Amino acid sequence: MENQDIGQDYIVVKALENGVTIIGLTRGRETKFHHTEKLDKGEVMIFQFTAHTSAIKLRGRADIVHKYGTMTSGDEQPARKKT
Numbered sequence: 001m002e003n004q005d006i007g008q009d010y011i012v013v014k015a016l017e018n019g020v021t022i023i024g025l026t027r028g029r030e031t032k033f034h035h036t037e038k039l040d041k042g043e044v045m046i047f048q049f050t051a052h053t054s055a056i057k058l059r060g061r062a063d064i065v066h067k068y069g070t071m072t073s074g075d076e077q078p079a080r081k082k083t
Contacts (some may be wrong), residue, residue, distance in 0.1 A: 015039035020060035027054035
């Protein structure tokens, strides 16, 4: 790890269901997958963009906390039927 990476912005991901997939993508001329993680419901992982990681892709429902606020990934709750 390069010293310039230490203390940079972090992203926190909390899985809201089992099997949330997180994929790290490389930086450079070609974007490639370089790391994959699976989280189960309630598990939390903290990420940092580095000289080698330019993007993170998530599959599944998860809360994502970053310096700009929070968001939830995955399918929204289904609409309720009016009765």
